[in-house]
Amino acid sequence: EAGVTQFPSHSVIEKGQTVTLRCDPISGHDNLYWYRRVMGKEIKFLLHFVKESKQDESGMPNNRFLAERTGGTYSTLKVQPAELEDSGVYFCASSQGFRADTEAFFGQGTRLTVV
Amino acid sequence: GDSVTQMEGPVTLSEEAFLTINCTYTATGYPSLFWYVQYPGEGLQLLLKATKADDKGSNKGFEATYRKETTSFHLEKGSVQVSDSAVYFCALSPYRDDKIIFGKGTRLHILP
Numbered sequence: 001e002a003g004v005t006q007f008p009s010h011s012v013i014e015k016g017q018t019v020t021l022r023c024d025p026i027s028g029h030d031n032l033y034w035y036r037r038v039m040g041k042e043i044k045f046l047l048h049f050v051k052e053s054k055q056d057e058s059g060m061p062n063n064r065f066l067a068e069r070t071g072g073t074y075s076t077l078k079v080q081p082a083e084l085e086d087s088g089v090y091f092c093a094s095s096q097g098f099r100a101d102t103e104a105f106f107g108q109g110t111r112l113t114v115v
Numbered sequence: 116g117d118s119v120t121q122m123e124g125p126v127t128l129s130e131e132a133f134l135t136i137n138c139t140y141t142a143t144g145y146p147s148l149f150w151y152v153q154y155p156g157e158g159l160q161l162l163l164k165a166t167k168a169d170d171k172g173s174n175k176g177f178e179a180t181y182r183k184e185t186t187s188f189h190l191e192k193g194s195v196q197v198s199d200s201a202v203y204f205c206a207l208s209p210y211r212d213d214k215i216i217f218g219k220g221t222r223l224h225i226l227p
Binding site (some may be wrong): 003044057104107 | 151214
């Protein structure tokens with residue numbers, strides 16, 4: 001069974017450009033999460049989808065970030081326009097149920113560098 | 116708000132040494148506690164978890180006990196191997212919440 005897949009693995013863009021990150025969750029997982037790790041800091045929650053609906057987007061840093069989950073399958077996270085402080089590793093995770101009962105499976109992450 | 120504090124790294128040990136990585140948390144209610152591990156070039160993997168006080172999570176020789184009285188979840192292994200070299204993240208999931216709150220991570224180097 002395929003795990004959580006993220007594309008691209010690395011992205012280097014200039015400040016002001018747009019970047020779109022993609023996450024393909026494990027098939028059948030209704031819950032999809034985005035997290036971000038800025039260099040030297042904690043991995044921080046960005047948002048949570050249940051199927052195609054945003055359950056919790058309290059961690060989204062500002063309106064330059066837009067997440068979508070078309071048809072409850074894959075998800076995209078767009079940063080427009082990118083700023084230097086957006087650099088970091090973006091992780092996606094998926095799970096079948098609630099945290100205490102089921103495991104969240106993480107992708108390898110997308111390393112974003114804004115120059 | 117809820118938070119996790121873990122010891123700073125990197126931690127360097129010789130093979131077969133005893134490992135402890137300290138982790139304390141701040142949370143309301145009854146969070147679930149986790150240790151995640153990230154091996155080089157790979158994604159985060161759940162190493163072990165505990166969902167209530169005094170529970171002991173264990174996996175691959177690693178153990179951690181949920182201590183509510185000290186708000187701690189220290190990771191231990193009796194004899195580390197070179198293959199244990201990775202970054203270890205202590206984390207919690209707040210009561211009745213799906214998000215995970217992570218510590219900063221501790222990089223572990225095991226020397227042969």
